[in-house]
Amino acid sequence: MNIFKLTRIEMVRLLYSLKGLGDISPLDILVKSANMPAEEAASHLQIPEFLTRYERKKQKKEYGLSTNEIVELGNLCELTSLKSTAIQNWVKRDIKDLIGHPELGKKYSVEQAVILLIVRDLKSIYDFEHIRAILKVAFNTISDRSDDVISPLAYYESCARVLHAIHHQDTPSMKDSNLQQIVEQETDLIRHHFEELSDAQWVKIRQIIAITVLSILTFHIQATANKMTADIL
DSSP, X not given: OBOOOBOHHHHHHHHHHHTTOSSSOHHHHHHHHHTSOHHHHHXXXXXXXXXXXXXXXXXXXXXXXXXXXXXXXXXXXXXXXXXXXXXXXXXXXXXXXXXXXOSBTTBBOHHHHHHHHHHHHHTTTOOXXXXXXXXXXXXXXXXXXXXXXXXXXXXXXXXXXXXXXHHHSOOOOTTTOOHHHHHHHHHHTTGGGGTTSOHHHHHHHHHHHHHXXXXXXXXXHHHHHHHHHHHHO
C-alpha cells in the first residue's frame, strides 16, 4: 500500500464534498489526486474505510466524523500530522470549549473537524491560550457558528490558497523580500473572496490567515530538519 498526500487545495475539495456539496464524491477526489484508475487505487492506496462507506451510501448530505476518522482525514493532507491520542486530549480537555459537543449525533461536523485541523496548524508555534485568541478573531463565540466572521472551512480554504500560490511562484530573492512579506502579499490577493467583510474585519482576518500559513510553513521546516537529522544519526 502506498501512502500519498493530498494538496491543501484537494483537501478543501474533499471537505466540501464531505459536507454534501459539489458534484464529485470524496472517494473520487482521492482517486483522481493519485492519478490512477479506481481499480488500481483500491489495491495500491491506503483509503480510509469511512470514505468507502460514504461512497456506498450515495447520500448527498454531510458526513459526521468520529475523532479517529478526523485523524485519518487530516493525515491524508500535506503538511499535516495528527495522532489519535492528541485529538482525544484536545476534544476532552485542551480545547473542549473551542470544539463543543459533537453536532451530528455522536459525530463531529466537517466544520468542527476543520477547527481541529486549524488548531493542529497553529500548534507549530502557539500554545492553546494563544490559539483561542486567534480563533476568536474569526469565530467570535468559537463554539457558535452563527456569529462567525468567516466559517472554519473558509478560513482553512484561504490558507490553502495562499500556500498554493507560494508553492507555485518563482523563488523570490530574499534580498528584496522576506517570508512574512511574501505570505502577506499572497494573502492580500484573496481579498476578493471576502467582499462581505468590512475593511476593518478584513485587516484582522488577513492577519490570522497569514500567521496560520507561517505556522504551517514552520511545521514543514521542522519536519524536514527532523527527517534530515534522522537520516544521518
